Amino acid sequence: xxxxxxxxxxxxxxxxxxxxxxxxxxxxxxxxxxxxxxxxxxxxxxxxxxxxxxxxxxxxxxxxxxxxxxxxxxxxxxxxxxxxxxxxxxxxxxxxxxxxxxxxxxxxxxxxxxxxxxxxxxxxxxxxxxxxx
Numbered sequence: 001x002x003x004x005x006x007x008x009x010x011x012x013x014x015x016x017x018x019x020x021x022x023x024x025x026x027x028x029x030x031x032x033x034x035x036x037x038x039x040x041x042x043x044x045x046x047x048x049x050x051x052x053x054x055x056x057x058x059x060x061x062x063x064x065x066x067x068x069x070x071x072x073x074x075x076x077x078x079x080x081x082x083x084x085x086x087x088x089x090x091x092x093x094x095x096x097x098x099x100x101x102x103x104x105x106x107x108x109x110x111x112x113x114x115x116x117x118x119x120x121x122x123x124x125x126x127x128x129x130x131x132x133x
Contacts, residue, residue, distance in 0.1 A: 034075045
């Protein structure tokens, strides 16, 4: 694919288009918006200007221990769903790009070790495993 510049004799090669599912990216952005702290922002808005709509939204974005189900309880399951859908696409691409049994397995082992290390570093020390590290 090439992009035509102002002079017809010159063409500039553009990078190949990636096959991304834009709706999944939009859903991921929506979910990250709530994970990062939009609930706290809504709670702050409710404390400064307590109107009917801000009270309802702040209530829905507050986690309830055992009394029911609110919007807040859907944020993490939505993230897990997005990860599962993303894995289908990334696994298909990994099969196309890598020698499946060698390179992809090594990449998966590296990713698993990296995630385990990051988990150990971010642990608050409340688990028995964290105190043993």
